[in-house]
Amino acid sequence: MSVSAIENGTVIDHIPARNLFKVIQILRLERIDSQITFGTNLESKKLGRKAIIKISDKFFEDADINRIDLVAPHAKLNRIRGYEVVEKKVVEVPDIIIGIAKCMNPKCITNFENVITRFSVVSKKNVALKCHYCEKITNQENLQII
Amino acid sequence: MSVSAIENGTVIDHIPARNLFKVIQILRLERIDSQITFGTNLESKKLGRKAIIKISDKFFEDADINRIDLVAPHAKLNRIRGYEVVEKKVVEVPDIIIGIAKCMNPKCITNFENVITRFSVVSKKNVALKCHYCEKITNQENLQII
Numbered sequence: 001m002s003v004s005a006i007e008n009g010t011v012i013d014h015i016p017a018r019n020l021f022k023v024i025q026i027l028r029l030e031r032i033d034s035q036i037t038f039g040t041n042l043e044s045k046k047l048g049r050k051a052i053i054k055i056s057d058k059f060f061e062d063a064d065i066n067r068i069d070l071v072a073p074h075a076k077l078n079r080i081r082g083y084e085v086v087e088k089k090v091v092e093v094p095d096i097i098i099g100i101a102k103c104m105n106p107k108c109i110t111n112f113e114n115v116i117t118r119f120s121v122v123s124k125k126n127v128a129l130k131c132h133y134c135e136k137i138t139n140q141e142n143l144q145i146i
Numbered sequence: 147m148s149v150s151a152i153e154n155g156t157v158i159d160h161i162p163a164r165n166l167f168k169v170i171q172i173l174r175l176e177r178i179d180s181q182i183t184f185g186t187n188l189e190s191k192k193l194g195r196k197a198i199i200k201i202s203d204k205f206f207e208d209a210d211i212n213r214i215d216l217v218a219p220h221a222k223l224n225r226i227r228g229y230e231v232v233e234k235k236v237v238e239v240p241d242i243i244i245g246i247a248k249c250m251n252p253k254c255i256t257n258f259e260n261v262i263t264r265f266s267v268v269s270k271k272n273v274a275l276k277c278h279y280c281e282k283i284t285n286q287e288n289l290q291i292i
Binding site: 004020021024030032033034035036037038039040041042049 | 150178179180181184185187188
């Protein structure tokens with residue numbers, strides 16, 4: 001264990017290492033005052049290289065956690081109280097994504113007018129998003145978080 | 147200790163917690179394949195809230211480390227081999243800063259032409275930078291890393 005246990009709070013495990021900073025950005029962890037520990041490029045049989053985040057004394061709403069689906073589709077979230085896991089949650093990719101992601105088509109209306117992005121998820125394993133407006137596909141490699 | 151010891155590599159301690167992500171950005175840690183652990187919002191008598199970074203199997207050049215001066219002026223860097231500290235370095239703010247920082251004056255030539263920024267450091271404790279071109283002062287609060 002390179003990052004020690006926490007007494008109370010949230011542990012997010014099985015984040016793909018390359019997307020750790022995207023998860024931090026989505027959850028706005030740079031604005032949280034609680035103690036946070038991160039480990040990245042840890043070995044994982046499933047993911048190759050994984051990251052883990054432990055946030056003391058912070059419990060996220062499901063709506064906030066669901067925002068990380070796109071960049072950490074197989075993340076596991078544990079809520080901890082008194083060093084014990086009191087709730088487990090597996091993050092799942094939803095069918096529709098509203099906001100959060102940017103359409104990769106520079107000509108898409110969402111990139112030059114004040115329109116909230118909207119995508120249908122056409123692949124959940126290697127995330128691919130089809131834009132509701134221009135129908136272009138934004139995939140994991142081109143995914144930018146707004 | 148919320149972040150465990152490393153066998154070989156670099157430990158950067160006494161980073162002001164609010165600037166952890168700026169240090170990560172300056173050192174381009176998101177592109178490093180080594181194991182990295184971070185702790186933030188840890189208690190520090192000197193800094194209020196501090197952050198620490200431990201990077202396994204990575205030794206930075208002094209020129210790279212000096213780039214964090216601006217956002218972590220009192221950081222302490224230890225080089226570790228076989229769990230032992232083999233070199234200590236205290237980061238110091240230089241007198242002249244070239245590149246790295248953005249001038250906060252929107253009318254400054256460096257913000258609309260392809261000119262590398264250049265500042266003289268007028269205060270080292272609470273970093274304040276005087277632009278070589280427009281003479282406006284950019285302080286810690288307005289400091290943006292390029």
